[in-house]
Amino acid sequence: xxxxxxxxxxxxxxxxxxxxxxxVEVARLGHILVCGGLGGVMDQAAKGAKEAGxxxxxxxxxxxxxxxxxxxxxxxxxxxxxxxxVIVAMxxxxxVAVGGELxxxxxxxxxxxxGKPVVGISSWDLGxxxxxxxxxxxxxxxxxxxxxDLASK
Amino acid sequence: xxxxxxxxxxxxxxxxxxxxxxxVEVARLGHILVCGGLGGVMDQAAKGAKEAGxxxxxxxxxxxxxxxxxxxxxxxxxxxxxxxxVIVAMxxxxxVAVGGELxxxxxxxxxxxxGKPVVGISSWDLGxxxxxxxxxxxxxxxxxxxxxDLASK
Amino acid sequence: xxxxxxxxxxxxxxxxxxxxxxxVEVARLGHILVCGGLGGVMDQAAKGAKEAGxxxxxxxxxxxxxxxxxxxxxxxxxxxxxxxxVIVAMxxxxxVAVGGELxxxxxxxxxxxxGKPVVGISSWDLGxxxxxxxxxxxxxxxxxxxxxDLASK
Amino acid sequence: xxxxxxxxxxxxxxxxxxxxxxxVEVARLGHILVCGGLGGVMDQAAKGAKEAGxxxxxxxxxxxxxxxxxxxxxxxxxxxxxxxxVIVAMxxxxxVAVGGELxxxxxxxxxxxxGKPVVGISSWDLGxxxxxxxxxxxxxxxxxxxxxDLASK
Numbered sequence: 324x325x326x327x328x329x330x331x332x333x334x335x336x337x338x339x340x341x342x343x344x345x346x347v348e349v350a351r352l353g354h355i356l357v358c359g360g361l362g363g364v365m366d367q368a369a370k371g372a373k374e375a376g377x378x379x380x381x382x383x384x385x386x387x388x389x390x391x392x393x394x395x396x397x398x399x400x401x402x403x404x405x406x407x408x409v410i411v412a413m414x415x416x417x418x419v420a421v422g423g424e425l426x427x428x429x430x431x432x433x434x435x436x437x438g439k440p441v442v443g444i445s446s447w448d449l450g451x452x453x454x455x456x457x458x459x460x461x462x463x464x465x466x467x468x469x470x471x472d473l474a475s476k
Numbered sequence: 477x478x479x480x481x482x483x484x485x486x487x488x489x490x491x492x493x494x495x496x497x498x499x500v501e502v503a504r505l506g507h508i509l510v511c512g513g514l515g516g517v518m519d520q521a522a523k524g525a526k527e528a529g530x531x532x533x534x535x536x537x538x539x540x541x542x543x544x545x546x547x548x549x550x551x552x553x554x555x556x557x558x559x560x561x562v563i564v565a566m567x568x569x570x571x572v573a574v575g576g577e578l579x580x581x582x583x584x585x586x587x588x589x590x591g592k593p594v595v596g597i598s599s600w601d602l603g604x605x606x607x608x609x610x611x612x613x614x615x616x617x618x619x620x621x622x623x624x625d626l627a628s629k
Numbered sequence: 630x631x632x633x634x635x636x637x638x639x640x641x642x643x644x645x646x647x648x649x650x651x652x653v654e655v656a657r658l659g660h661i662l663v664c665g666g667l668g669g670v671m672d673q674a675a676k677g678a679k680e681a682g683x684x685x686x687x688x689x690x691x692x693x694x695x696x697x698x699x700x701x702x703x704x705x706x707x708x709x710x711x712x713x714x715v716i717v718a719m720x721x722x723x724x725v726a727v728g729g730e731l732x733x734x735x736x737x738x739x740x741x742x743x744g745k746p747v748v749g750i751s752s753w754d755l756g757x758x759x760x761x762x763x764x765x766x767x768x769x770x771x772x773x774x775x776x777x778d779l780a781s782k
Numbered sequence: 783x784x785x786x787x788x789x790x791x792x793x794x795x796x797x798x799x800x801x802x803x804x805x806v807e808v809a810r811l812g813h814i815l816v817c818g819g820l821g822g823v824m825d826q827a828a829k830g831a832k833e834a835g836x837x838x839x840x841x842x843x844x845x846x847x848x849x850x851x852x853x854x855x856x857x858x859x860x861x862x863x864x865x866x867x868v869i870v871a872m873x874x875x876x877x878v879a880v881g882g883e884l885x886x887x888x889x890x891x892x893x894x895x896x897g898k899p900v901v902g903i904s905s906w907d908l909g910x911x912x913x914x915x916x917x918x919x920x921x922x923x924x925x926x927x928x929x930x931d932l933a934s935k
């Protein structure tokens with residue numbers, strides 16, 4: 324299966340370590356990681372997947388591979404800017420969101436709209452009247468396991 | 477200026493009337509309305525704009541004009557599915573969200589990510605830790621006026 | 630109906646005049662012109678359509694309206710670069726190509742692939758083994774008339 | 783490097799064998815093959831790349847992986863229809879066209895427009911006034927070697 328991992332292009336050590344562990348777990352279980360291909364959460368998730376011997380696919384916003392994470396095993400430029408978020412969401416059988424800001428929120432909303440399960444760690448808290456149907460978990464391995472479970476149903 | 481109006485493709489009478497009044501106001505002030513071109517909020521906003529003698533542009537998800545609102549003065553098929561949400565967000569100098577579900581949330585997030593002001597009526601209540609920087613208003617004419625003000629800055 | 634007019638973003642006076650007359654004819658017959666929204670053939674076709682009181686829609690490659698023809702009545706930025714060529718082709722019920730280089734060839738090929746009729750004036754001569762099924766005409770009004778005829782079938 | 787291989791989704795044995803050999807050569811030299819991910823030339827090129835132990839990336843037109851070649855090592859749905867041709871062209875440092883019809887011609891034109899070298903085997907013969915700057919070769923290994931040479935310049 325393909326797991327989309329989304330999050331901010333700049334992140335602190337703690338979020339980065341969570342993203343890396345998500346990447347490790349996706350690869351360790353034999354699945355393919357897809358991300359937006361840049362820095363921060365994307366970079367660390369790709370690092371984890373590659374270190375664990377798996378595939379890390381980056382769907383890049385630009386027209387070339389400039390700025391791409393060096394951990395990607397496959398880097399695909401799209402020239403579509405934020406439009407590539409749609410492909411990141413579509414390419415996953417499930418999505419794991421680690422932290423994240425507005426770009427991540429757009430990816431979460433798109434994935435949910437497409438009917439795909441989304442699991443979040445330290446990600447958007449959409450309380451208030453309209454709660455988002457994100458499954459919240461605490462740990463990276465749990466995030467991947469839940470995402471795979473939901474995608475299998 | 478161009479104002480993107482976003483919301484659900486199915487809506488009740490109350491939300492529909494708000495959308496229509498937003499469309500009227502955009503056109504009355506001489507601006508161009510852009511929307512996703514289908515039913516519900518999109519249809520009613522287009523109706524308002526057209527009735528007030530203005531332009532209503534629909535950026536359609538499909539490969540042809542099937543299902544397009546009959547009130548559009550310009551209908552552009554894209555064949556991109558939810559990918560057209562990116563264009564709807566990009567085409568506006570500001571966005572007005574009326575109600576809305578997941579597709580609308582993706583459009584709000586994309587517009588904010590692009591640095592565009594977003595004004596909401598009865599739209600996403602994103603309480604909790606991460607509040608979205610949406611300006612909340614009550615009335616259609618106020619929504620359009622605030623959106624235009626913010627876009628002029 | 631919608632007629633896509635495609636051609637180079639830089640052109641000489643002769644080709645420009647043909648493009649302008651194509652735009653005039655599209656508008657005079659009550660149809661909507663769609664183009665790539667930049668200079669050259671696009672600019673002149675839009676000028677013709679607007680001067681004749683019609684609509685000239687530009688589907689722009691950039692993320693904003695910079696560089697857009699000032700004759701457009703509707704300008705839609707897409708942020709997709711050449712990717713917008715797909716929308717230009719899809720939005721027309723038929724295509725008229727005036728002159729043109731590689732970008733134009735991609736639009737012709739995409740329109741033909743989508744099953745849309747393409748009429749060319751001084752455009753790609755694809756002789757040799759694989760002739761393109763473009764209808765070649767000499768005059769702007771003939772181009773528009775033939776395009777509309779073919780689109781009506 | 784990344785080599786885009788384009789051609790028809792249905793092909794005879796001879797063209798299929800050429801495509802397969804192109805795929806083998808791309809992988810044998812340690813490069814990554816990108817294609818449109820469906821049948822015919824795409825399928826056979828992917829088969830060659832995979833059999834030679836390399837990567838075969840498919841950029842799919844649909845919203846899911848239905849109809850994808852079973853030889854792909856990575857399959858990315860885009861939901862963009864022909865719009866994915868732009869990504870196929872953009873993702874390659876060079877393009878090899880094997881046979882091909884209108885979709886292939888659009889990919890060739892887009893790649894040339896983006897400044898990428900294109901090598902053709904039994905592909906578009908664009909004689910007449912406007913010859914396309916495609917390098918024509920006879921053999922699959924030569925096609926890949928020339929494409930890589932040109933991309934390195």
